[in-house]
Amino acid sequence: MSGFLPWSIAHLSIEEPLPLLEENAGSAGFLLFFWCSDQPVGQLSIPRSLLPLTSLQLAAMGPTAIASAMGNRLIAGAFPRDVFPPDAAPPVPSALPSLLQLARPIEAFFDESARRAHEPGDGVSSYARGTTRRD
Numbered sequence: 001m002s003g004f005l006p007w008s009i010a011h012l013s014i015e016e017p018l019p020l021l022e023e024n025a026g027s028a029g030f031l032l033f034f035w036c037s038d039q040p041v042g043q044l045s046i047p048r049s050l051l052p053l054t055s056l057q058l059a060a061m062g063p064t065a066i067a068s069a070m071g072n073r074l075i076a077g078a079f080p081r082d083v084f085p086p087d088a089a090p091p092v093p094s095a096l097p098s099l100l101q102l103a104r105p106i107e108a109f110f111d112e113s114a115r116r117a118h119e120p121g122d123g124v125s126s127y128a129r130g131t132t133r134r135d
Contacts, residue, residue, distance in 0.1 A: 007031045007045075014041065014066070018058045023051035032058075034066055039113050042066035070109045074102065 005028035012018060014036050021030055029047040033040060042065035046053060053061075071078040075098050102108055 005048075009033070011035060014062070018055040018062070020055055021046060021051055021053040021058060023048055034062060034069075039110065040069070041109070042069040070105060074105065074108055074112055 005026065007029055008024060008027040009031050010019075010021075011033045012035065014034050027048060029045065029049075029051065032044045032046065034042040034044070042062065044061060044065040046058075046061075068078075078098070
């Protein structure tokens with residue numbers, strides 16, 4: 001046997017209570033996708049070594065993933081995904097001043113998402129949900 005374990009995938013609505021994530025011997029962990037209505041608002045990988053995870057623990061981890069995804073959607077490259085050595089502090093994102101100027105970032109995110117939905121070829125959320133858009 002190769003020792004390969006697949007990841008379990010879960011789609012979670014941030015508008016509903018978050019679940020308890022329990023360890024599964026046949027899975028390497030969870031790849032979580034957070035949704036608000038029909039918009040993807042973040043993703044998070046939880047390795048099996050961190051399981052079980054209560055809904056409160058998951059709720060404490062989610063905002064960072066959601067904030068970086070929403071920030072990148074509003075301002076490209078706001079939160080770079082570069083990997084930094086453990087002893088090095090990540091640089092302050094150059095778009096941070098612009099992000100801090102947003103008075104209502106969640107509304108701005110949905111306004112931007114609605115604008116992009118009308119552009120040709122932007123079917124990310126419908127594709128990720130397993131549906132297809134029919135224009």
